[in-house]
Amino acid sequence: MNPRESWLLFALGSAFFAALTALFGKLGVAGINSNLATFIRTVVILGVTAALLSLRGEWVRPTGLPWSSWVFLLLSGLATGASWLCYYRALQLGPVSKVAPIDKLSVAMVIVLGLVFLGEKPSVPMLLGGALIVAGALVIALF
Template identity: 80%
Template structure:
């Protein structure tokens, strides 16, 4: 099944949908930043448990510096994304917030083309365009 990536991508979409639903319910009546902090601690514990159970720990010096750099930048971007996402969930309906958040898909297609030199394909461009159009319909109406 396409080297297994499709199954994991579908799992990601499923769990992202649950994240939106549970996040909307969990952030109600509390500070969005505190909610993000609690969520982050839970993620840290869950991922540490998985890494431990699988025996995937490695010495920090075994990880090249450029990997550290991009993982740190990714972590900062993730944190900022989550802070914005939880605040948006507090202020708006999950049925609008989550799809707008998925504009990240169209953005990452553009970033992949510009920064990673990925080659555009008709299905990717059409799909990205449809995501953009869908987000605009949801945001504007």
């Protein structure tokens, strides 16, 4: 697979692991505080990421990063934290089969955000796919 296509392999991996995240998260929040569950998940992710950086020798001095990277990574971290807190609470309160599809509305939302803020070019397949994601999430959640 050439480098231009390798994103697809990682995107499929992301989808697979996100599905496992929903399943294991639903089982994990049973009987405990959802915020504590999110904290435990975050500590595990921190450990796994630190181990990966160490094994691959990818640690660098963060002082060399551009300030814009710091700002956007900070904002991304805050958004991730808010998303995880909401997600685990939703998993605690609702069925995983309805929570996960609603969570995936983020795909349609990011299409709109990419068009508006990043200047990405719309295409018929992109817009149709986004609309189908919205329709699917609504069908699953409402029926």
